[in-house]
Amino acid sequence: MACRGGAGNGHRASATLSRVSPGSLYTCRTRTHNICMVSDFFYPNMGGVESHIYQLSQCLIERGHKVIIVTHAYGNRKGIRYLTSGLKVYYLPLKVMYNQSTATTLFHSLPLLRYIFVRERVTIIHSHSSFSAMAHDALFHAKTMGLQTVFMSARCLQTSF
Secondary structure (H helix, E strand, O other): OOOOOOOOOOOOOOOOEEEOOOOEEEEEEEEOOOOEEOOOOOOOOOOHHHHHHHHHHHHHOOOOOOEEEEEOHHHEEOOOEEEEOEEEEEEEOOOOEEOOOEEEOOOHHHHHHHHHHHOOOEEEEEEEOOOOOOHHHHHHHHOOOOOEEEEEOOOOOOOOO
16 A cells, blocks of 8 residues: 655655554555664675665655764764765764774763754664664663654574574
8 A cells, every 4th residue: 555646845755554443444644754873883884784774774765754874983984974865974973992883871972962863853763783882872862852763683693492
């Protein structure tokens, strides 16, 4: 089931289904979000998490959502940079501890993340990777600010008995 019609701003509408009665009747509603992807792992490094974040962001932008990415600085890559399709990336000046993960604390990251969430009018925080300290900090701060959150981790533990 898909919604027809534009979002009114030149972008394709993003459809979500919502139940309107106890039966199987659904209605379409359109809404664009300001989504913040947060992870210690992103470009210029390339890997599974990095490419997933980039590709998902591009798809969400095509659907009319505004997407920004927050990660830590990589060498001279600091501040705000723009990638393909207007994808805005914040490279924060945080210390890297081990294996490209930051050594942030909740109080250290609060002013930076809160400033970005408010400035960009973020409605959804999407954190990536269970090994990313920054991703966990963002989830904590988002909840204290009443923002919606999503957590994605592709690393599953497999046990055998």
